[in-house]
Amino acid sequence: MTTHYSFEQWLKYVNDELVEKERIHLEDHLYTCDQCLDLYVNAVAEQETMLPAISDETAFTDQIMRKISNEEVETILEVKEKKKKSFYQSSIFHYTLAAAATIFLMSTGVFQSIIQHTETIQKAEIPSKKESAAVGFVDKTFSWMYELEGSKKEEKK
Structure with missing residues (x-):
């Protein structure tokens, strides 16, 4: 039987106050338990109310985008430096x-x-002429049919 985690444990998970092993157990549990998923969503919503409000969302977005583009340029430069081979x-x-x-x-x-x-x-290989089984079978069938026809003709005479 699966045990459910408490709301306080999910708050600790949301606040990143758990050790890695516990975090993995809680994450795995979320895949299979709708009840705990509801508790997790409530914990996230509660933490969301404690976050500070953003006064200028456009400036905040622009600042984040500048940081992302700077990191991308740095990453590209690092990759180019690593690609230089002997x-x-x-x-x-x-x-x-x-x-x-x-x-x-x-x-x-x-x-x-x-x-x-x-x-x-x-x-050096000796060429061997082996008849396949199918050819031998067909030949025997036809010879049997010819013998059968011959015996029918003799009976009619």
């Missing part, structure tokens, strides 16, 4: 290395010897 981590280095290895292997004849080796393996 030469060994660049794609061009890896492509050049792969091309050089390919040219080296081609000039030493490694690929040619691999091709010759596979050709000898293919020639």
Whole structure:
């Protein structure tokens, strides 16, 4: 049976006065309990009345938007600084290395010897002519039908 949390516990949750483990339990409980969800909504509404009123909402919004845009610019600059890689981590280095290895292997004849080796393996295989089961079944069926027709013709004579 699920236990319900009190209004005071939800007030502590709203005021962020709980340890992380308790917060997780309360959050998980909210997903399944409508009664506690109502208590949580009431606790949020009560806390909302204790917040100070905003005198100039437009100026407040503009201030928040400036802070957000400044943080976005800083984040973009940080990402660009992190993206600077050394030469060994660049794609061009890896492509050049792969091309050089390919040219080296081609000039030493490694690929040619691999091709010759596979050709000898293919020639050594004995070609086997196996009839599939379906072909054998069809052949036996037709021979049985021909024998049946032949025996019917002899009976008529």
